[in-house]
Amino acid sequence: MKAQQYDARDNKLHLNEVPIPEPRDHELLVKIGCASLCHSDVMLFEPNDQGLILGQNPVTIGHEGTGTVVKSGSSEAASKFKEGDAVGFICAVECCFECKQCKQTHNAWCETGKTKMQGFSLDGYFAEYAIVDAREAMVLPQGLDPKSAAPLFCAGVTAYHGVEDCGLEPGQWMAIIGCGGLGHLGVQxxxxxxxxxxxxxxADxxxxxAKNCGADHVFNSMTDQDWxxxxxxxxxxxxxxxxxxxASKKSYDDAPDIIRPGLGLLMVVGIPRQPLTLNALDIALGRYRVKGSNNGTCYNMRPAIEFSAKHNIKPHLSTxxxxxxxxxxxxxxxxxxQGRMGVVFD
Incomplete structure (x- = not known):
């Protein structure tokens, strides 16, 4: 099969011919219907000190995908899927899925220390077929198409929890900083x-x-000096x-100036190359609160996907x-x- 693989030796992508993999007992072999590009994929090509780890080299990139089950393993989790099921999935593998960190925080902090992320330390989804862990997969709800729903399985889950985890009440004000691949979903x-x-x-x-997605007001923070x-x-x-x-550190530096003092929240989702700089006095005196939201686990994936189907949340996908x-x-x-970019496979 064909796969787009990153090679650290020349810091470039190569369209390679690679074998179609075979699923282990707990895995599914999926014919990819759609794979979409995330900003963290692009971080492979640039220096960063945010903990992005490359494993095998070369490695098939991509960690947002949907497709159709071709073959399933024999484990209890894998046997719940059948050939032809339209599925979506997320990318953490080789973890236990059972420890407190896996269930309540993120698989990245699995107590086994063995977690790998597909698209980075193991082969991902910009290929005609991919292996996914059955515990990280779900059958798509009615209304979601495996040829277009891929962005929901990173960008969607991330945007949903980035917004929902703020805990606001209807009628309150939220700023969506960055209205591209993630943000246009966040607005929705x-x-x-x-x-x-x-x-x-x-970017205009x-x-x-963002306006098309329903934003009440929009501002270009580069060209509007009074934003x-x-x-x-x-x-x-x-x-x-x-x-x-x-992924802009400056946008993080600017954000406290527009947050309601004493009540507001800065939700950290995007990852700049440089570490964030926070004013300790602001935090100590309660000027604003800081919280983080990540790209999801198998335990919080389903609510985001079902909400997306129920409310007709659609990624803008250029193919x-x-x-x-x-x-x-x-x-x-x-x-x-504009929006998300992806590959749709025949």
Missing amino acids: YAKAMGYKVIGLDI QALEE KKKVIEITGGGVDAAVNFT YPLEDVPKMVELMNSHKA
């Missing part, structure tokens, strides 16, 4: 939950997408939560052939992409 989730939404970005096409003042005026003192989906994944990477790096 926030509106479906009854929040008033301000979209912030430096992303702001246009902070306007946000404070519109919200009557600041947003109740600011959810940052970007390309498998050969053009390097072009997709270039578009993401240049901030010229």
